[in-house]
Amino acid sequence: MDKKEILKILEDWNFWAKEVDTGIKRDFYLNKLKKLLLSKQIIAITGARRVGKSFLMRQLAQELIKQGVSKNQILIINFEDPRFSDLNLKLLQKIYETYLEFIQPKGKIYIFLDEIQEVEKWEKWVLMAQELKKAQIILSGSNAKLLSQELATLLTGRHLDLKIYPLSFEEFLKFHNVIIKNNLDLIRNEIKVKSLLKSYIENGSFPEVVLRENKKEILLAYFNDVLEKDLIKRYKIRKPEKFKDILKFYYSNTASLITFNSLEKIFKISADTIEKFSSYFTLNYLLFFVKRFSYKIKEQEKSPRKVYAVDTGMANTIGFKFSENKGKLAENIVFAQLLRQMSQNFNMETYYWKDEKHWEVDFVIKEKNFIKKLIQVCFDLSDANTKAREIKPLIKASKELKCDNLLIITDDFEHEEKISSKKIKYIPLWKWLLEN
């Protein structure tokens, strides 16, 4: 590729001479990024495909420009642009030289490398650029080549990580022009918020899905894209049909207990292979497995896992039907929110609890060596039996784990009560999501 061709591509993605679409601001992540920038480390933005990484990068660039950085001091390279052929170190260096030659930036330079994993041995160039203080580097990636562990080895502790998730409920409301800043806003918008929660649960919160009408179509396209490009091709899967069926199975069974051994029987593939496949799903941010809480590590490891999807829209499109499983999807929504909290608080861990009588508590929140909170998600409290089924395990776990912070997340019931001298708080899901 010659420099003229390169420049032409760069001009399409940069602010130098044109307006760039930056979408709706995601202040939460922007503020995080601004703080990370102060560290002068390499910043890595990771997350599922289509979760909004590229848009966020552009928003950060725009923010820098607002703060007085000149447009010429910012270089955005989108390695997914199909016009780049033969992506390698040489080309990366040539792109950089083209930028210097034609744009002639003065002062500190910010380089955004979007979907950097497309460039072989990219880490060499990034480390060199950072070492020689050529630029502040912000990079993004959505798949296995850019996993945290791998990044840590490649960049030898010289980077900071920011994980991006589909829209939180607060962001989701903002995408619908509902801004909640305080309790009064909440009271004023309560009916609207409740009705939006339905769509949040049913369709999930990938930004594009939220903004567009043909939601199922978009989600199906995302699913096929990840499956083909990030998984089957990259991991050289030899039985793609089975692989796909396993992923579908997980999506149909979110918030349920599974063991790799039981899947071995269903799919007639060894438990080891199932476990390996499952790790690919996790590494690509599609699914998460929650372990049973136990003080004994061995028991924890051999107990069944509870599986959750990164996005309920995805689970609902690929897996089961919404109407039949609202409670499970709501539980998945709670898990996704806990995931966001865990990414803010590295001491926080999430488990489920289950005893020999099969009494269950949905979430055990642990911080350092303490059990901080026990959470049940229950969307149908109308029937006394259901209510007892939720409360009994909560009380038992509370005694066993010495934790008095007990929460039941409901569809729309708010209350506080004392049972066996333990205080239980009931809170509607929409309220809990906005509280956090």
Ligand SMILES: Nc1ncnc2c1ncn2[C@@H]1O[C@H](COP(=O)(O)OP(=O)(O)O)[C@@H](O)[C@H]1O
């Ligand atoms: N902040 C945002 N405001 C509006 N739309 C967005 C925003 N973030 C993402 N989108 C929509 O979602 C799509 C995917 O976002 P993108 O940033 O390209 O994801 P990623 O880079 O993580 O794959 C975009 O094409 C756009 O339609």
Ligand SMILES: [Mg+2]
């Ligand atoms: Mg992108």
